[in-house]
Amino acid sequence: MEAIIDAFNLRFTLVYMSVALFAVILINEYVYKRKNSDEIQNFLLLFYALVMILLIGIRDKKVGTDSERSLIYFTGARVIKSLSELKDIGTYFISMFARKISDNYKVFFTLNAALYVTPIIIGIRNLTQKNRFLVFFIVISMFFFKTMGINTTRQGISFSFFFLAVTYFDKKKWLSIVFFIVAFFNHASIIIPIMVFLMSTRINNLKVVFSIYIAATVLSLVNFNLNELLGKIPVINVLVEERLDQYYSKGAKVAYKTGFRLNFFMFNTIFAVIGYYTLKSIENIEEHLKYKRFYVTYMLTSAFFFLMFSAAFSDRFGFLSWIFIPFLIYPYTQTNQKIGVINMFGVFFICFFLFLIFNLK
Numbered sequence: 636m637e638a639i640i641d642a643f644n645l646r647f648t649l650v651y652m653s654v655a656l657f658a659v660i661l662i663n664e665y666v667y668k669r670k671n672s673d674e675i676q677n678f679l680l681l682f683y684a685l686v687m688i689l690l691i692g693i694r695d696k697k698v699g700t701d702s703e704r705s706l707i708y709f710t711g712a713r714v715i716k717s718l719s720e721l722k723d724i725g726t727y728f729i730s731m732f733a734r735k736i737s738d739n740y741k742v743f744f745t746l747n748a749a750l751y752v753t754p755i756i757i758g759i760r761n762l763t764q765k766n767r768f769l770v771f772f773i774v775i776s777m778f779f780f781k782t783m784g785i786n787t788t789r790q791g792i793s794f795s796f797f798f799l800a801v802t803y804f805d806k807k808k809w810l811s812i813v814f815f816i817v818a819f820f821n822h823a824s825i826i827i828p829i830m831v832f833l834m835s836t837r838i839n840n841l842k843v844v845f846s847i848y849i850a851a852t853v854l855s856l857v858n859f860n861l862n863e864l865l866g867k868i869p870v871i872n873v874l875v876e877e878r879l880d881q882y883y884s885k886g887a888k889v890a891y892k893t894g895f896r897l898n899f900f901m902f903n904t905i906f907a908v909i910g911y912y913t914l915k916s917i918e919n920i921e922e923h924l925k926y927k928r929f930y931v932t933y934m935l936t937s938a939f940f941f942l943m944f945s946a947a948f949s950d951r952f953g954f955l956s957w958i959f960i961p962f963l964i965y966p967y968t969q970t971n972q973k974i975g976v977i978n979m980f981g982v983f984f985i986c987f988f989l990f991l992i993f994n995l996k
Contacts, residue, residue, distance in 0.1 A: 643698045647781055648994060650690060654683055655987055658772040662979045665766060666971045676768035683771065684756045691752075691784040692745025699785035702744070709734055709743045725821030726789050751784055751791045754799040754814075761802035766968040769979070773968070774961050776986035778993035779954055793822035794958050801832065801962070805925060828936050828955050835931040844934045848907070851938035856895050858945050896944050899953055903937045910934075910963040912975035917966065926966065933959035 657679055664670040696702045707713040708730035715727060729750065733743035759770045774780060783791030800814035818825045838844060910930045917923045936956035943952040967974055967982040 639695045639697050643694055643785075644994075646690060650683070650686055651775060651990060651994075654772055654775060655983075655990075658769055659983060661766070661769060662983055665769075666979055669971060671765070673765050673767075676766060679768045680756060680759070680771050683768075684752050687775070687784075688745065688748045688752050690748075692748035693741050694744060694785060696740055696744075699788075701786050701788070705747075705788055706730075706740055706743065709740060725792060725817070729792075747788050747792065748784065751788070751795050754795040758795075758799040758802040761799070761806065762962075762965060763969060769968040770961070770965050773964060773982070773986050776990045777957065777960060778989060779957055781994065790822045790824070790954065793818045793825045794954075796821065797825050797828065797958065798961075800829075801929075804832075824951075824955065827939060827952075828932060828958065831935045831939075832928065832932045835928045835935070838931050841931075844931050848934050848938050851941040852900065855900075855941040855944045858895070859942060899944070900941060903940065903953075903956060906960055906963055907934060907937065909975075913963065913966055916974045922966075926962075929959055929962040933963060 661672050661676060664672050694702070696706065705726065708715070708727050729746060730743060733746045736742050736746075755774060756771070759767050759774070763770055779794075783794060796814045796818035800811045800818060803811040803814065815829050819829065910933060914923070914926055914930050917926055933956055936959065940953045940956050964982050964985070967977070967979050972978065
């Protein structure tokens with residue numbers, strides 16, 4: 636089994652390295668030679684999207700801790716008599732649809748991979764005017780990209796539709812809401828960034844955001860139990876009871892390090908600082924307002940993440956803030972000038988080293 640997993644990891648790394656090679660060449664063309672390479676980038680974007688779909692889709696079911704578990708509806712190992720039995724119904728409908736096509740589990744994996752990658756590609760095209768392949772490089776550099784593709788696949792599809800919904804928010808709000816709903820039905824935890832993103836449109840004062848960020852940090856330092864507070868709020872207590880109680884159980888806490896996590900706090904704060912200086916440097920009013928929503932949502936979901944340090948498996952809540960990192964750094968792909976103290980080459984090295992740190996252990 637280890638050989639199968641190692642072989643997949645090697646293939647994934649080689650594909651990523653080829654993307655990184657093209658990225659650094661194209662960045663050099665854009666930043667130093669001032670050359671437009673959009674036609675080449677659009678081709679590379681579609682080509683590597685297909686490569687990623689096939690790479691993730693035709694993997695062995697031993698690749699990914701939860702891969703075999705995700706097949707329970709597809710194989711019929713679990714039969715559902717009522718939709719009320721389901722927590723995240725997206726996987727069920729995907730399983731039933733894939734089963735009608737073939738009884739080969741790789742068809743199910745490939746369909747999942749297509750639903751994971753395709754919305755991201757469409758979202759990138761919505762979000763940007765140029766250098767779309769470079770934005771794709773940023774996204775696949777994130778340490779959660781491979782994990783959500785092969786392991787937490789429900790969360791991965793939820794993220795991709797959330798990503799797509801965010802990019803439609805200023806263009807077609809009704810379509811954005813539809814994709815938010817699709818994201819929620821694939822993984823209910825995405826409701827947190829959805830609600831925060833929608834609220835961010837009404838937050839104008841960054842001092843309030845910074846105050847919440849600092850307060851959450853202080854509360855995390857004293858091991859504040861957020862679950863107890865949420866359990867006393869009507870309606871909210873029903874939504875979180877089943878999902879959060881398991882993270883606060885004694886057994887879970889024994890198996891996972893709890894308490895203030897300095898490494899996570901520093902990681903999120905680095906991008907909070909980058910995002911702040913990026914926001915200050917954006918002069919276009921429309922772009923500034925759009926980016927401000929991204930930044931506010933990242934800061935508030937980070938604050939929520941810090942409050943969850945007292946729970947087991949808090950990194951699962953970190954994902955809810957980390958999904959905004961590509962949004963925080965995509966503006967660097969849209970200019971060949973520095974934003975603050977770094978340019979696109981600086982972003983390349985940040986992304987490249989993130990990949991190396993989390994994937995080449």
